[in-house]
Amino acid sequence: MSLVVQRVNAEPVPPDARQHMVRMRDGVRLATDVYDIGGGEPAPTVLARLPYDKNSRYVFFDKIAERFTAQGYVVVVQDVRGKFRSQGRTLGWTGEVDDAYDTLEWITHQPWSDGSVGMFGDSYYGFTQWSAVSSQHPALRAIVPRVTCTTNAPGIAAYDPGSGRQPVWLEGATYQAQVWTDRESYEFDVDLTRRPVLAAYEEAFDAIGQRSAGFDLIVGDIRLDPYNGPHPYDARPVPVLHCVGWFDNLGIAHMRDYTELARRPGWSAVQYLIADTTDHENYALEDAPVSRESDHFADDAALARMLDSYTAPAIAFFDVFLKGTAQPHTLPRVRWKLGHAGWRDSDAWPPPEATTAELYLAQPAATPGAVPGGTLVPSPADAAEEVEWRYDPENLVPSAAPVTFLQLRDHVDERSTLDRDDVLVFTTPASERPLDLAGPVHAVLHVESTAPTYDVFVRLLDLAPDGAARLIVRGCAQSDAAGELEIALGHTGYRVRPGHRLALMIAGSDFPNHLPNSGSLESPWHTTTPKASLQKLRTGSAHPSRLRLTVLSPARTSCTGEGSEPA
Template identity: 75%
Template sequence: MRDGVLLATDVYEPGSTPSPAVLVRLPYDKNSRYVFFERVAERFTARGYVLVVQDVRGKFRSQGATLGWTGEVDDGYDTIEWITRQPWSDGIVGMFGDSYYGFTQWSAVVAQHPALRAIVPRVTCTGNGPGIAAYDPGSGRPQPLWLEGADYLAHHWVDRDTYDFEPDLTKRPLIAAYEKAFAALGKRSTGFDLVVGGITLPPYNGPHPYDARPVPVLHCVGWFDNLGIAHMRDYAELARRPGWAAVQYLIADAVDHENYLLENAPAAHGTDHMTDDAALERMLDAYTGPALDFFDVFLRGIAGPESLPRVRFKVGHAQWRTSTAWPPPEAAETELWLAAADRAAGPVPGGRLAEHPPAEEQSASWRYDPDNLVPSATPNTFMLLRDHPDERPTADRDDVLVFTGPAAVSGKPLDLAGPVQVLLHVESTAPTFDIFVRLLDLAPDGSMRLIVRGSRQADAPGPVEIDLGHTGYRLRPGHRLALLIAGSDFPNHLPNSGSYEDPWRTTAPKASLQTLRAWAAHPSRLRLTVLPQAG
């Protein structure tokens, strides 16, 4: 690098002829089975690409200080420049990869090296510490702190290595569990300390990617990805911008962050690619195939852009579809109103999702009890579909509101394809409170599984808009939609202090009571984007 730091880099060559290179810059050990790049390389080199895989600064075999989401712009530029000077390079570079190694692609876009011709960011976003900040980077609205993300920084961004420890999150103050771990390690995570201190560092020493020179982008989105809301925000924003709009492509699968598929959920022997090599080989074909087709167009020019669909998306429990845009032009918004609120705190089916708002004032209340927090469906949302948990026990709690719709008519499934939002009129006895919302599929056997989710922190009574992200999902005949509303989601999110105290350091968080209003004057509603019914 320009400052003399050496970054450990592997080069997989297809042959002796100079070729386009695909660069991957990641912090997860380039030679580990977790990122499986020896097997990925077989697929890239077979298609005529040099694959270049690098440990980012401060991780594993690379030198330099360990601090994520900083320094990637310059290091991306310098690595691309180095590639173009090698005898195996024809001077054309693309980039590929998931999560943090999607972020390093956006950093290279900011660097604006002329050799960078196309990127394929998967399950990622342009934001700094995505989902971890105290404010939504898209709207600027306060949001509950993603404890799972802060925990990731504490384990993975200490130094070059990764550390495995189990913080005891039952104690107060909650920060003490991490201080105990850092004391045992004899070192600490700078990134974690920044999050706890509410300090956000600028990720780019240059323009935001939205304002950089456009390059062709294939957005690979997972409908069950915990970064899916932020990734779709990137796609939607760039699709609106002149220059960028012409080179935006989208492929969206019913998959989570770790590439587990809805059709295989929950993972079993023979379908778990983390443990089964045959399952890994099958997964890698789907993982690399769209990227290779994209690079054939924009790096090698052996096919025209017209050969690629602008949008290809999976309708979960159904099939793949193509479209000229997202949401599909034939999709339409529809609204369901929260009604029968007096039954919402009872067990399922609770209140109703109705076609019209209630004519008379209705309300429902739920309590926030810091000594009896609503449990997260899974402690690891990166692998949500590996276990595909049944959330019925949570929906039946008396401190959770649930509203259910009518069953999909036999032979006429409901296909969702686009954004999902809720508007809730809420007030609280606390000066600050959190709202967690989940849209679930209620099956005929009574089990309930996630479709989309979202959250907001509120500090005043009134309407609260919550973005639940985008989805492609089929509600099959006999199944029903269920909307779940809760005041906590632990341990995925840091519990609210219920006061102006720092939630990391409070020893006495305050309980509170939240009240939802649902009627024509203060309507609370669910907005869906649906495809026309077939037939």
């Protein structure tokens, strides 16, 4: 049966928008919608530059524009170079610095513009905000990047670049193949069980009649430098409202941007953070698993509710830094949600009252097989202990969700994965009182392998009294040597409720989210016979494998806050 490929074409321009073809410095013209507020008086502008069709329901900018224009902001939405109605070569993460500058320059010369611009948006249209920062155009006064990062380009890890080499993120490769092939986008299901894996994508490109240059960069492990200006960290500071989802698949990298800028002179004074218990597509923990009535992709009332909470923080931020109708002190420096408890405000992140706690991996011989497995204890055992687990490319460990962009839509119960005999599981005792996680989480593991290259995937889960196991944070690393491996699992705000336990899971694969390791020096994209291997974990005082948490003090843990739920 041949692969079915569906082409996604541009939707009509909404009646309340006026499209312009805006000329860039090299003559390429970019399709740009303007949602004006009317009345003739110049006003501040909110700009979004994206590759997903500015008029599609997926980005719902006609509805977003209603919310901004009602508050006195002109809204400008642009298809980036090489996408949908815009001209130019289709290759993401290139040309965005110059195109941002030229678009900002065009805006400032329009009669409806008062010369000040803020930018807003998710994911790639968060990255285009960082490109605009790199351009250093003086009209850019504030940005609101949501679920995004400065580094997510082909050849650059989607996770924290400070964590070392990463397994190939297959979802990112599929995204390149579907979105960055030509001006349209394509929907198709890739059979990732094929060998070589590359053949599944080649079938799609044959059906489309065009290759994705960005996909080829990933396969070739070719780094793409997205900035032809200064890196945003080194550019002129502008106020930033970081909008982070604790369950976002780019959350590790986004929080790296926030924490790096929060300690840089000049930038630190204008960094703000809102962190919600949401995933990349704005599904929320309190709604998970999502019903039809709470699914904003399917239900218009749910979409309206989501868009109200989605745009309100940006409007309040722009009222301060674009309009000047409010003062900076009216904005909390950090507003974050503690999962299963409610919203909190803080002067910094992690909260000043948070402390670091380490739990050591013990009794590793009990880890393969059924929960509870090994234990997580306050101090390492004196004696050295070890355990092996296998990597079997013919029986891969399933991912926490088939699509991590939608991590919370189904909020998968992973108890069957924990019971596999090719994963290691360490658990805490059931908690007698709430345990509140508030900050970064790391796993520090002493590992080695029989293979010349191997992957380690780690998940921290909430293990409920009924045995249900659901993800809190996750991370991964790739190594070619024995020794200590530190894996960033990201930041979180999460309450482990009384009666629940933490479960730390360690595995050698994560499929279909990540490309299976070849188990050899052969490219995992090209291999037809990936090799099985054995990995070894060492514990004890000489090899202190451990879980590093950031927690609130018991006094703070026991309190409830605005919007809190009973413990």
